Amino acid sequence: MRVLSTVPWTLRRMSRDYLVLLLLLGVPIVLLSLFSYLMGNAMAESGRLLFHDTAQQMIMSFQLFSGSVVMSYLYYDLFTEKRMRIFTLPFNKSLYAFSIMLCGTVYSLVLGVLLMTYAQLVLGVVWEHWVWMSYNLLLLSVVSSIVSLILMFSVRSFKTAERLTEIYGVGFIVLAGLFFPMPDNAVMNFLGSYGNPLTLSDGAVTAMANGEAGEAWLQANVLAAASLVLFPLMLLLGRRKMR
């Protein structure tokens, strides 16, 4: 398992990428604080803080962009700058790619948990189920990483792939109806509920908080199933691209 020895270094590289930290940790913290300040103690109909829902949605939303980190690391390590060096190393390239993906996912999860901690300790949001919420963050991060990699493996230019992941991230936030309500038709309804990873994980957490464990597991399992289905597709495309 020589690949294992690279994992600490990959994690270290990621934690020193200050631009990513700024975008995925600094900006959310600022936004969360701002929203907390703006919303004050307004209550939602459900009896929870209005800000609770917003914070939950925001923390979830940032997981949609976890794929971009994985994507850029894979791109620079396996397809451009360091390609020659990495390809001459005596380890399994697919496994290395997989380890980067895992690292990126874990990294994104850690950032998410940090945000949750900040929201609870500083902004006073009380999360009902830490483990359940983390599990859903993880699922969302996994799905996003897989989707990003599928996009990257299936288009030729990295720039296009980057744009597509941005569209994936922003697109699902828009489709979830966070900016403005989506038109009321079958397709849009599907994309605003079971067809949208963001609403799925968000719904799972909210359902669990409301004590509807069955509904919660259903939504989370849909997400897990999606990643199980997409994973072989990613492997297939990745193997083709890496050769």
Added chain:
Amino acid sequence: MTIFEFALKRSFGNPTNLIFLSLFPLAAIFLPQSELWPALPYGYHYFGILLLFVAIRLTAILIEDRTSGIVKRLAVAPITHFSYLSQNLLAFACILVLQCTVVVAGGVLYGQELGQPLMLLVLYVSFAFTALAMAVAWVALYRSKEIAFLVYMTIIVLLSLLGGMLFPVEMIPEPLSRVIMVLPTYWLTDGMAWVTSGGDLLDFWLANGVLWLYTIIFLTLGSVRKIH
């Protein structure tokens, strides 16, 4: 006018730019109207954010010129920095003004409720110039196009959030609601409120005036010549 002409050519040469310049504005025309807030249809309410994005994308050309060294060549050529900058800005401004016109005219033809469409157009044009000037000043700070763009994105989010574009300004609590008056986006939403609900004409021109003064300020700051 060589630089003007080529700035236009280059702006349309990039596929992502094409999406920003044509697809998004067209999409904006067809977005629905909300019952409660905002008063303008969503596409028009968010159009300011789009203008901010388009402006930074267009001015990325200036960073490219600097990183690729084109600026060095132009520094040696018989052309002043002022004329280089103004020709580029003129090209970008033409694109933005055209975009504003298309969006407003499209809305009128499609039958969107725009209050006073002509005034809305005037306001958009004013804000387009402010957005452009802000982007120019921002771009002057950076060497890398990517980093400038990513950091500016967060600035756009904050600006639009605090300026009342994602959130009704009325909801913002007292001390902050005064502070945000220094943001250009506040004056855009202020102007848009006038367009939909009417009021003292002077208030509308005040909003435009502030936007134009901001344009001058940011252009002054952004006109520094940097070669490296």
Added chain:
Amino acid sequence: MSPVPYVQGWRFLQIVALIHLWIAGDARPSLFLLILLLLILVCLRWRFPLPPWTAALDIGAAALFMPFTPLAGYALALPIFELALAGRWLLALPLAAGLLLAQGDPAVGLWFFAASLFFGGFARVSLRNERLYQQEVDEQRKARQELERFRTELLAAGRASAHQAELMERYRIARQLHDHLGHDLTGASLALQAYDYVKEPEEAAKLLAEVRRRIERSTDSLRETVHNATPVARIGIERLEQVVQGYGELGLHFVKTGDMQRIQAYQWDLLESCLKEALTNVARHSNATEVRIELQTGEAIVRLLVQDNGTLPDTGQPGTGLKNLQLRARALGGSLSISRGQGVLLVCVIPLEERGEPDEAADRG
């Protein structure tokens, strides 16, 4: 550090203060126009040096809003600062009267104005000091360059006189050889030729005595000439070797190649100084254990290379000793280069004067 950023910072700070007063006050939207107008002037001052009369623009903007708001009164702090910065602080005093017109808190306004006035004056003094200081530095630099040029000329003159002295000495030796040695030896040689033809023994003995006398005299004369021409002090390569021996504790390797005779006295001087400086530096500042010294004399240049194996990091600029040597080397038309890689490497190159018969040298080369 230049005071300019502080001046700029103060200007922007004043705008921030006005914004604060505006927000803390009634925050009437129309008043924001005043702040923006002033901000434009501040930005322009940041980009271009505006003349002092532009303070009138600030005053005008403030006057325009004066009837409507106390803020316009406070805004007069900006032109007050500009006037104080331009040294026209007396003109700033009537502006303080604006305080009476403004309905705001006179205490706040008073201290705001006083602070602007004082900082403006202070900034003026420090800006002028900076300018004077720069001017002085530039003048000193210019003086040093002139001195350098003067020294170059002096060295050239010294070179010429050394050359002259050598020629005169050569002439003296030649004359002495010619006058005494030459005559005597010619005479002796003639006498020996005559000896072959002389039959009478007395005559022959007389001739031989004459020959002996002449040869003895020429031997004396030769000894005297050589004695006069031999310098008492060590010269040339011997001096360098002596320097090297003085640093016996270091592991020194001294390699010399080429025709040392071609190096002139003034060039030996520089080479010796370079070597001394380099070795002193090694002994004083370095942990080097080995020093390699090469002296190569070629067709057109002489090159001295000193390389040590020290590992201490670079401490920055070369010392004044080396700077001076660099100047001296340049004055002789050569160069001195110091670089640090593995140890310190010093290379001094001085051009040699053309050989008496350059064509022959070229043919062989």
Added chain:
Amino acid sequence: MTIASLQGVVKRYGTQLVLDGVDLDLHEGEILGLLGPNGAGKTTLIQTLTGMTPVDRGTINLFGDDRHPFSHANREKLGLVTQEITVFDELTARENVLFFAGVYGIKGEEKKRRAAEALAFVGLEDRADKRPAKFSGGMKRRLNIACALTHRPRLLIMDEPTVGIDPQSRNHILEAVTRLRDRGTTILYTTHYMEEVQAIASRVVIMDQGQIIQEGTVDELVRTIQHEEKVSIDVTDASLVDRGRLEQIAGIKQVTVHGNKLTVISAAGAGNLDRIITIIKEQTGLVGIQADKPNLEDVFLTLTGKQLRDKEEGS
């Protein structure tokens, strides 16, 4: 005639002295090679000479004008080939050239003619309507040069115009540079590559630590350092040669044997080649003789003890 000159130019960045009293004259119609290691101040020298950065002290004279050396009239006579490839990737080669022609105020038919001429000059006429993104490194470099030629500059400054390209393209560029010189263009040429300067420059200036430490023609510079000669001699059987006897010849410093090749290093102008050959011929058969001439690289090494180019970056 002097076309451009720097006198006592001093330039500081903060406290660091980048140019330390540089004097330089460019004569009409010459190719002046500017050499120096990284950080010697070459780029800053070019920047001051083109007016990109103001100098702290000293005067610059361009085309006989030292009061307004960078007036538009003077800039119209000045061309710069940058070290980076400064062309627009999203425009075709012809459009790139047209852009710069337009910036120099050339209009209409004349502009088209000049653009075609510039492209033909660097041998890109058949690729004129392709985008440079697909070009090889050498072709991009050539386009980079073409962009500086449309206004037919009197003085062309070329900052490392051949970095990282194949030998064929390099020869093409060098040949173009000499053709420009033949047309009467004065050229200031900086490079890391000695052989280029040796091939085309009529005069060479060597910089180190912000100062000009040597200048002259290539031959002059090489002659100044020639303090030893290296001769390689191929023999039929080197083991038969008595090295001790060779080393006793006056002027011989070193004799090394590598296979059947003898390398003899002797003092310059010792004139001992005849004796060496005689001795070798007595002992074994002589196959061939080859004398190695020193080059500018050696000049630089002699003056500073440094390589002009760091070993790892040399290609």
